[in-house]
Amino acid sequence: MRIAIIILALVLLLCLSAVPMVPSAEATSPVWETEGQMPGERSGFVSAELYDGRMLIALGYNSSAAEHIDDTWIFDPGEVTWTAVADSPVMTEASTAACINDVVYIFGGRLSNYSYMETVLVYNVYENEWSVGPVAPFEGMFLKAAAIDDHRIIIVGTDPDRRGCYIYDTLAMSFSEAEALPEGRLSGTLVKDNERLMYFGGWDSTNTVQEEVFGYNIGSDYWWTVSVMPEARFGMTGVMGTDGLVYLLGGAAIVNWYSDSLEKCLAFDTYYGNFIELPDLPEAVRYAAAVESEDGRIICFGGHEGNLGMLNVYSVQAWEVEASLSSDTVEQGGSVWLSVSVHTSFAPMEELYGYAFLTAMGVTYAVYDIYSLGNMAYLEIPISEGITPLGYVVEIYDLGFNYEQDFVFEPMALTVTAAPSTDDRLDDLQGQLDSLQDELNSTRDELKEAVDAKMDAMIGYVILIMVIATLVVAVLLLVRKR
Structure with missing residues (x-):
């Protein structure tokens, strides 16, 4: 029993030694x-x-x-x-x-x-x-x-x-x-x-x-x-x-x-x-x-x-920043996602604080708080149903881990389009229903044709079988008469 255990342990050690060791990843330090x-x-x-x-x-x-x-x-x-x-x-x-x-x-x-x-x-x-x-x-x-x-x-x-x-x-x-x-x-x-x-x-x-x-x-x-x-x-x-x-x-x-x-x-x-x-x-x-x-x-x-x-x-x-919107167009009452990231080579970056502003022609229409643990933040930007459809700009200010940091981002264009009216939405839904009904009718016709074709084929098979059976019977009768 001991010999078997020792042999098993040696086999396990050999297996482990055959597994390649992956070196640990090291962060690259910035250089001049x-x-x-x-x-x-x-x-x-x-x-x-x-x-x-x-x-x-x-x-x-x-x-x-x-x-x-x-x-x-x-x-x-x-x-x-x-x-x-x-x-x-x-x-x-x-x-x-x-x-x-x-x-x-x-x-x-x-x-x-x-x-x-x-x-x-x-x-x-x-x-x-x-x-x-x-x-x-x-x-x-x-x-x-x-x-x-x-x-x-x-x-x-x-x-x-x-x-x-x-x-x-x-x-x-x-x-x-x-x-x-x-x-x-x-x-x-x-x-x-x-x-x-x-x-x-x-x-x-x-x-x-x-x-x-x-x-x-x-x-x-x-x-x-x-x-x-x-x-x-x-x-x-x-x-x-x-x-x-x-x-x-x-x-x-x-x-x-x-x-x-x-x-x-x-x-x-x-x-x-x-x-x-x-x-x-x-x-x-x-x-x-x-x-x-x-x-x-x-x-x-x-x-x-x-x-x-x-x-x-x-x-x-020393640092790099990036910001983007999930889309540059949104309907009234819709929303887009804002993605922000800050990478620093030397300064601490444990959290992100800041503000996003929705502006147009010098007027601020909405303010959104940005907060995240770490150096990346994702923020949903809801658009009011009553906001005027036109071209807006999303601007980021006062972003950083502390008040001594103030990273600068390029403004991002966002076009707000008019949302359809209630009648337009009802008409659109009716159109979708009509389209579904047409598809259903078309599918039903195709199924009927397929079923009819299968029935015709089955009848043909039955007739063929009957003809073959008749021929077999006729042959047997001829053989008996002889």
């Missing part, structure tokens, strides 16, 4: 991809996002050639194309800029004669013209600027202690003081997040690189400490993502133009307040620029490492 090249090397330059998502790129320093730059370009992140525009009247490095209504305002920086630029430099995108604004009450380089509303820009890191902050009113063309930074900072990363600003890293008045993250309340004009970075860093490029993350790319840890740059990338989750590690850039770099494209790519370009500039344009897919 090369999307093209810049027109030339450039570091310590100004970059400002325009109203349509393109970026103005100007000024800066070419480390390889050891010279300042005055050429100006507009970069389209969607097509990854560069368009040359009017050259700047001056050449600076380490200036800062912000854009309001497609007019770019540039502050500070060191001129090619190694003095500081004292006036505001202005570029008008529509007119493709440069002009000079008022004299600023400060000077310096590696300052940071951000638009805080539709006519004001804050400039951070002025004064000898590097704590100074000024607000420039583009309408009045005047400066006013704002609350000073908690500590002096230069060459950090300044990002706008709704009604607050965040300043990451930078070096202080003793040229010591710091890791604090400061927050600024725009409405109340005060600074506070938000968080602490995993490591001290300056010279990062930063961009606020639609997914609620602040992307911080590259940088350096030692205050020297030619010190080692970093390829490390981080993201700060503005909802949870924690840092997330991202894939490293293919090249170490500082003083680059970054922008988020409409299709969810984070794009990084420019900057330098040592005495070499980074020519390649890199991107990583």
